[in-house]
Amino acid sequence: MTLIDVHAHFYHPASPRADWAERNASRLKAGEKLGITCHIASILGSWGRTSPTYFPSPRDVSAGNETLLALQRGLPALIRGYVCVNPNYTEHALSEIERCLAAGLIGIKLAASRRADDPLLDPICEAARNHRVPVLQHIWQGRRHEWPGQEASDAAELATLARRHPEVPFILAHLAGGGDWLHSLHAVRERSNVYVDLSGSGVDGGMLEACIEAVGTDRLLWGADITLDTGWAKLRYLERLLPAEQLDAVRWKNAARIFPPKSLIPDS
Amino acid sequence: MRIDVNAFLGRYPFRRAPGGSPQALIEGMDRTGIDQAWISNLSAIFWRDPTEGNSVLYQAAEYQPRFKPVPAIHPGLPNWARVLREGVDRKAPSLRCDPTFYGLEPDGGEMRALVAACGAAGMPLLMAVRLEDGRQRHPNDRAAELPPSAVRTLLRVHPGVRLLITHADREFIEQVHFGSTPAEAARVLWDICWIWGPPEDHLQILLGTIGVERFTFGSALPLRLPENIAAKLDLLDISAEDRARIEAGNLQAFLAL
Numbered sequence: 177m178t179l180i181d182v183h184a185h186f187y188h189p190a191s192p193r194a195d196w197a198e199r200n201a202s203r204l205k206a207g208e209k210l211g212i213t214c215h216i217a218s219i220l221g222s223w224g225r226t227s228p229t230y231f232p233s234p235r236d237v238s239a240g241n242e243t244l245l246a247l248q249r250g251l252p253a254l255i256r257g258y259v260c261v262n263p264n265y266t267e268h269a270l271s272e273i274e275r276c277l278a279a280g281l282i283g284i285k286l287a288a289s290r291r292a293d294d295p296l297l298d299p300i301c302e303a304a305r306n307h308r309v310p311v312l313q314h315i316w317q318g319r320r321h322e323w324p325g326q327e328a329s330d331a332a333e334l335a336t337l338a339r340r341h342p343e344v345p346f347i348l349a350h351l352a353g354g355g356d357w358l359h360s361l362h363a364v365r366e367r368s369n370v371y372v373d374l375s376g377s378g379v380d381g382g383m384l385e386a387c388i389e390a391v392g393t394d395r396l397l398w399g400a401d402i403t404l405d406t407g408w409a410k411l412r413y414l415e416r417l418l419p420a421e422q423l424d425a426v427r428w429k430n431a432a433r434i435f436p437p438k439s440l441i442p443d444s
Numbered sequence: 445m446r447i448d449v450n451a452f453l454g455r456y457p458f459r460r461a462p463g464g465s466p467q468a469l470i471e472g473m474d475r476t477g478i479d480q481a482w483i484s485n486l487s488a489i490f491w492r493d494p495t496e497g498n499s500v501l502y503q504a505a506e507y508q509p510r511f512k513p514v515p516a517i518h519p520g521l522p523n524w525a526r527v528l529r530e531g532v533d534r535k536a537p538s539l540r541c542d543p544t545f546y547g548l549e550p551d552g553g554e555m556r557a558l559v560a561a562c563g564a565a566g567m568p569l570l571m572a573v574r575l576e577d578g579r580q581r582h583p584n585d586r587a588a589e590l591p592p593s594a595v596r597t598l599l600r601v602h603p604g605v606r607l608l609i610t611h612a613d614r615e616f617i618e619q620v621h622f623g624s625t626p627a628e629a630a631r632v633l634w635d636i637c638w639i640w641g642p643p644e645d646h647l648q649i650l651l652g653t654i655g656v657e658r659f660t661f662g663s664a665l666p667l668r669l670p671e672n673i674a675a676k677l678d679l680l681d682i683s684a685e686d687r688a689r690i691e692a693g694n695l696q697a698f699l700a701l
Contacts, residue, residue: 198645199643199644199645200643202642202643202644202645203642203643205642206641206642206643206679209678209679317580318580320583354577354579354580355579355580356580357580358459377577377640378577378580379668379669379671379672380459380461380667380668380669381461381462381463381665381666381667381668381669382459382460382461382462385462402640402643402644403640403641403644404641404642404643404679405640405641405642405672405675405676405679406641406672406675408671408675408678408679409669409671409672409674409675410669410671412671412674412675413669413671416475
């Protein structure tokens with residue numbers, strides 16, 4: 177059975193975490209228990225060590241992407257990656273996209289360095305369109321004010337960007353990762369090129385039914401982010417809620433549709 | 445045997461959460477192998493007098509033997525001593541108090557008087573750190589979260605105090621556990637509903653640092669999916685014996701203290 181986690185992260189020795197190797201190993205070990213066949217991951221620069229996690233310097237962005245490429249080369253059947261960019265450095269972001277997609281990464285990760293509806297994101301989305309890769313956008317669900325340490329976007333701002341780039345598939349990050357998820361579902365309901373990633377620590381009763389009602393199972397993507405236990409809980413619930421075909425769509429088929437052909441399922 | 449200490453009947457006022465009826469609770473329990481649920485009245489937490497919701501709990505438990513009532517007690521109301529006596533007489537396994545939702549100081553004089561009386565009566569007291577993720581609460585849902593300092597303070601009020609704390613995360617638990625004497629810390633039982641699994645492995649780490657005997661099964665049904673607790677257990681590296689302790693054994697030992 178195929179199971180694709182569209183929202184994973186890995187750490188590295190240049191991050192502030194002394195336990196980086198344990199955390200990476202734990203993800204892979206737990207992923208094996210869950211039956212994850214592909215972790216699509218990103219690394220946000222130095223994770224705060226030499227530049228802020230959500231405002232990574234160009235040097236840290238490149239180093240993080242390079243680490244991810246090395247992880248992907250080490251476990252090519254199991255790990256795929258997003259190229260992380262900071263849109264405030266347009267030239268670097270575009271060259272990093274060219275470099276890393278050519279080297280084998282399969283999507284673009286936008287964290288929270290610049291608001292999602294800002295024009296600076298347009299050239300990055302153009303690159304996504306040219307390469308036919310999706311954009312995973314970090315989202316604060318229903319943001320009502322600024323949050324420290326990031327220039328967070330909400331789903332309404334992502335919907336504005338998605339309207340400007342209708343040919344690009346956007347992934348609304350971690351719907352269950354904090355904030356008002358119902359606000360997000362309202363905001364993207366009509367935007368057919370926005371997919372909803374179910375990751376995050378939340379396991380609210382009623383949330384999955386609301387997702388299905390708002391965007392249908394064809395726009396839901398399974399993911400875990402930094403809590404595989406809650407990811408597994410949502411998957412178990414969906415197994416009872418959905419017929420097999422719709423469950424497969426959430427588990428992997430929707431992801432396989434929006435990422436480059438054969439990048440996730442070699443024989444597809 | 446799997447006992448869920450953190451289940452609710454009733455409605456949450458700040459968002460739609462399907463369930464809340466006895467039938468829906470039983471369905472959730474059956475789905476995830478929960479044999480017994482300790483039930484609190486979710487609606488009544490927000491009432492001026494939350495003890496008005498207790499009769500429903502007693503009735504539900506009489507009707508459904510898989511339910512055990514956890515009646516609310518409000519130490520700011522003049523009836524609290526009677527509510528405690530009723531709980532003891534009707535063999536409630538625990539009472540619950542949500543001081544910040546009642547507008548009380550969580551470690552103020554009323555709470556200290558309550559936990560001292562519960563300690564003397566041999567009645568455990570259940571308290572929730574939170575009911576919902578602070579990042580998603582309704583703008584008018586402004587009750588503060590229970591602070592670790594209040595739990596530490598309340599443990600010191602009486603040597604017989606036993607606290608069952610739900611919805612606590614790793615940092616909260618560590619601040620109480622290592623901020624208390626071993627004897628005090630042994631009188632707290634934590635539910636696991638808010639403790640992260642892999643890759644952060646907070647629960648696995650706590651089992652090693654604090655001890656498996658301090659944890660019990662709690663789901664927060666219907667606010668949260670009970671599948672979460674089953675998944676957490678399935679992701680732990682623990683023996684079948686230790687798993688059984690989290691599912692029920694630790695709770696039974698806690699009640700026997």
